[in-house]
Amino acid sequence: MINYRTYEAEDFLFDASFRQWTTESSPQAALFWNRWLAQNPDRADVVRQAQELVRALDAHYRDDATENRLADELNRLVGKAVEHRDTELDVPVRPLGQRLWWRWAVAASVLLISLSTWLFVNRAPKPATDPYEYLTKTVTLPLQEKVNTGPKAINILLSDGSVVTLNPNSRLSYPERFDNTTRTVYLSGEAFFDVMKNPAKPFLIYANQTVTKVLGTSFLVRAYTGEKDVTVMVKTGRVSVYSQKDYELAQQSGLRRVEGVVLTPNQQMTYNLEENKLVKALVAKPAALIANRPSREQVFEDAPVDKVFSSIERMYGIKLLFDEEALANCLVNLTFNEENLLERLDVICQTIGASYEVLDGQIVITSKGCH
Structure with a gap:
């Protein structure tokens, strides 16, 4: 033996x-x-x-x-x-x-x-001229990619209900379904993230040598290839930002603590690629952050629910599938401001006795109608 x-x-x-x-x-x-x-x-x-x-x-x-x-x-x-x-x-x-x-x-x-x-x-990883290309080609989980080559921002609905507003000249890669431990996406360019809260499954954004980690919040990430800085600006909640090298080293070695920057509303982080340095500061112009996405305020008074759904479709750029005939008699009185997409749908569906599910980047609404 x-x-x-x-x-x-x-x-x-x-x-x-x-x-x-x-x-x-x-x-x-x-x-x-x-x-x-x-x-x-x-x-x-x-x-x-x-x-x-x-x-x-x-x-x-x-x-x-x-x-x-x-x-x-x-x-x-x-x-x-x-x-x-x-x-x-x-x-x-x-x-x-x-x-x-x-x-x-x-x-x-x-x-x-x-x-x-x-x-x-x-x-050792071979040097990559584009970190986004290298990461998306080496990750084991199959990814799908959205590329925004147009003049306006587009919205992307992820399988967990999070919404990403992808700005022009930007790319986002993400799995059709997230795994059981994390929600990881890869960004090249600029995007606003409205992340569904899930403390048990952190949301990770890999963007040009940085990793942004959140549990559920809204924030902007700017990481264009060719620019010397990566910027993260927070609208709501708390966001942790790390250099990718430090984050992965901590994961591989089993360290519970990794050096990074924690951001709260109206704070921003700038990561200088040449100096490998994270710098935390206040957002100079908070309005500039909101300008990267549509206004979130919506007011409906005795509004047919199909009109409400159409308004939400235009705001988020995401298709809502429902039976217009069954919902023809449904009227609602609602006001939305800081609620995210799924929170708005929760309120609407509770009001009219309906339910919904996220399928293949679309939302299917089921209802017996209003009488």
């Missing part, structure tokens, strides 16, 4: 079961290694080091990360390291399959240096 307690980080790399546990969803491998790690907690640091090396190799060969490919690369690195050390010590080179413990001891230091150098060269 293999004595894994004697293994160092480089030894684990040659174990197929260990690599399956690290890079694949193998129940059998997971059961074995989780149990072994629970029984040998003092080996956790060595195992963690080995996993980082395996993941780096797997990421480098993401399109062809077969067991043979990974094993060949490991064997090549080990062989090169041992050959180099054996040459220096004038020791005959044995076949790689005869991995005697004395040879591992001799080659270990050279192997780790070789692996560290290889990982630094191959694991």
